[in-house]
Amino acid sequence: MKAHFLYFLLIINAITLAAQDSKLTHQTEPLSIGEKVTLRSNILKENRVLNIYLPHGYDATGNTSYPVIYLLDGSIDEDFIHISGLVQFGSFSWINILPQSIVVGISNIDRKKDFTWPSKSKLDQDEFPTSGHSTPFINFIDKEVQPYIDNNYNTSKTKTLIGQSLGGLLASEILFKNPDMFDNYVIISPSLWWDDQSLYNDTPKSYTGQKSIYIAVGNEGARAKEAMQRFYDKLVALNTGNTKLYFKFFEKQDHGDVLHLAVYDAFEKIFKKEDQKK
Template sequence: MKMIKTTVIFIVLLVCHQVLADDANKDVEVTALSIGERVVLQSEVLNENRVINVYLPQGYSKALAKDYPVIYLLDGSIEEDFIHIAGLVQFGSFSWVEMLPESIVVGISNVDRRRDFTFPTGNERDKKDFPTTGHSQSFIRFIETELQPYIDAKYRTTSTKTLIGQSLGGLLATEILFKKPDLFDNYIITSPSLWWDDESLLKYTPALYTSKKYVFIAVGKEGEEIERTARELYDKLKVLENENTHLYFEYLKKQDHGDALHLAVYSAFEKIFMQ
């Protein structure tokens, strides 16, 4: 009998709760919140579909004759850095901040970043830890021949392109800067994994370019190897610096490998765009 009474009381409370909930929500309108577009791009170069997340400035409208610079973000999925960087871009382009112009952000979601962000290595430990490694050349070709042309065709863009890469993404950004520098105008390289292949990229002679480049390098308190190689990258570029190069370096002593990116990107936006 006691069990029956308890069950009845529970049912009554449950019904009352549902009635109250329905009453509280009857005048509430719920709609989806969107900050951009999700594009599935079929890549012939990579022989797979790639998800691209696109943030569009608040004022973006096909009815307005205005073009926007594009910021390309490696590790750009929703679960990675896309939302955070899009937020920095939105904040930085507010009229009362004016740190950078309103910009489109293109976040490239990962399928296998160890495969896409690394070039072939002769280091056996690298091969063991990264068994799918060594296909950055194909990924760079995907960016050059498929992704950038698609973005420029679909959206109203200017010719100004910025690349953001952190960790292995920083390694790839450095490789692009060295081998295909004119793919981007601005390079934001944070905590680059230049230890890859026994630091061979630091021995590479970068390709020459004649257009203006802004290169921002940052590293946190991340251990001797990453800190040293980031500084060596800066020193290497400093020797090669000419009137077309604007080079910056920051050591973020209060940040580590996990949280250096956002402060680095904020500082890079200030230095690159507030000229």
């Protein structure tokens, strides 16, 4: 009987403690990894959102300057969170494959419009009726986004561009037509089929500074791999010795899941010091 009574007391005590725990006071507050900026673009005649990741310890009044990684498809519900996480992880002191960096995610409104030049293909025109406006979007990045970031954040001169799929197509167009906009290009599974592969007929504009160009593709079929190999060979033929060029085929990934491994590999190859690569 006494044992039953003690067991009953233990149950009552447990219930009482649980009730007390449920009444614990708590406080919540927003969790932030950076800032959201809405710019009024005079070039595009619309508001555009930039999502900005700031490195741990970033001090707007300090003297430390940071490289900037510009990310196409940079909306919160697209690639901004994932790539910012890779940048944070890669810049940890015990990982150290890239320096602490600012990430600028350029949010989309209509990526089919902004990431493509006018196509002569009737199929492209029918499937992408709003397409063909990459020129003003590139000018927006060059004349409005980059100056805004440089004027309002502690930036160094090193600028990197990341683009995948249609974003990779736009990154390729910038590399060919206005290469000095960025120092490093990370181009993943670009949609080189656009406009009947007309990009292959263009000759990239020359540049004098050092460039790092990383291109990658997943296992997306023989035609995609051949297109990327052709793209790589074209860049190799035009290399005047001031370019570090990398090409990676990810056999176990496809178009949908190649991004993260490719970006991590790009960071290792582009930023990691030579003595760390051994």
